[in-house]
Amino acid sequence: MELAQALRADARRNHDALVMAAAAVFAEVGVDAPIKDIADRAGVGVGTFYRRFPTRADLIVAVFRHEVDRCASEASNLAKEYAPFEALTRWIDRFLDLIITKKGLAAASSSDAPGYAALRAEFETRLVPPLKTLMDAAAAEIRTDVSATELWRAVALLCAPATPDDFDQTRKMVGVLVNGLRTALPGA
Amino acid sequence: MELAQALRADARRNHDALVMAAAAVFAEVGVDAPIKDIADRAGVGVGTFYRRFPTRADLIVAVFRHEVDRCASEASNLAKEYAPFEALTRWIDRFLDLIITKKGLAAASSSDAPGYAALRAEFETRLVPPLKTLMDAAAAEIRTDVSATELWRAVALLCAPATPDDFDQTRKMVGVLVNGLRTALPGA
DNA sequence: TGATAATCGGAATGCCATTCCGTATAAACG
DNA sequence: CGTTTATACGGAATGGCATTCCGATTATCA
The missing domain is CATH 1.10.357.10 (Tetracycline Repressor, domain 2)
Known part of the structure; x- marks a missing residue:
């Protein structure tokens, strides 16, 4: 069901790390938390964030x-x-x-x-x-x-x-x- | 009623200009318009704006x-x-x-x-x-x-x-x- | 006419979103 | 296994806006 097949292994790893990091940050700070904080927590650059989740809403939906x-x-x-x-x-x-x-x-x-x-x-x-x-x-x-x-x-x-x-x-x-x-x- | 007496003449002028400019900008753009736009329209610097209206809300109230x-x-x-x-x-x-x-x-x-x-x-x-x-x-x-x-x-x-x-x-x-x-x- | 205190303007700083591109690498291929 | 190449990576760069700060100005009053 997840269309993850199309993603390269590292991309999928980062995707998952971002969702997990976001869940934690959202709980602490709220869904308006700075993107950078979430990317840092996931251990990825902001570029990677935006490639994976073009808008903040996409991330919220995933979480x-x-x-x-x-x-x-x-x-x-x-x-x-x-x-x-x-x-x-x-x-x-x-x-x-x-x-x-x-x-x-x-x-x-x-x-x-x-x-x-x-x-x-x-x-x-x-x-x-x-x-x-x-x-x-x-x-x-x-x-x-x-x-x-x-x-x-x-x-x-x-x-x-x-x-x-x-x-x-x-x-x-x-x-x-x-x-x-x-x-x-x-x-x- | 207005406590303007305490204000220097130029300060009062700027106050009034800001309120008028804000009324115009609010009508066009909304009350979230950039402070700079309002200051420009009033012909004053942003420093003057903040001295006169410490918060945006103060300006909204005045308008x-x-x-x-x-x-x-x-x-x-x-x-x-x-x-x-x-x-x-x-x-x-x-x-x-x-x-x-x-x-x-x-x-x-x-x-x-x-x-x-x-x-x-x-x-x-x-x-x-x-x-x-x-x-x-x-x-x-x-x-x-x-x-x-x-x-x-x-x-x-x-x-x-x-x-x-x-x-x-x-x-x-x-x-x-x-x-x-x-x-x-x-x-x- | 100064002296002085109030005011002015906008440069400087900081925060954050978003884009861009040179570098790195997973994965497919021979 | 190398080689190739499409993907993906990271973070520097850019841009918008809020807010602060301070040297330069100016209204006011003796």
């Missing part, structure tokens, strides 16, 4: 791909175990766990800077479809004029400045937003 | 102070003319007009970067109190566990990437958020 996939895959389980709206809110909570614990990820994923197109595309491809499925399932209870893309974008924006410390406060405001999707009262 | 005040002052009129929740939503709409039409202002005002403390303080001082008044008036219809500060912050975050083109889309998501504050259904 978090597995976590994103795991988050996406949990949607179907929630859909089976809970009522539609409950499944939706629980999955969004799960999404918050993913995004808030990665310093700067929410801001980066909701950035419209051209360099972050790859990251937006990743979310659009992997996370929006399951979200859409959950929203469709809950269609009877929520506004239908808000698309899944619009919703994740809004959630990401609300999370943009959040750190794990603000988790509860951010969750509250996301809760307000999601509550605003309802067409019926909680008690109904 | 938009009147508009911010006007927005704040309209809250009381709306409170008189409309039912509480209606007044709240209308004022937030008014706030959107203010913030979305100034390129980068929403992002800057919701930034938690230390350099933007002055801008956050300006909003907190001038806009949050009227918002709180409107929210208090509508207390019977909305959640009471969301503070005025939290609400404006969330609204600003939703507007952060918006341009006048996205106005309708942004307004929609802000509408969802505000709707999520309600404790009763629209029809109730």
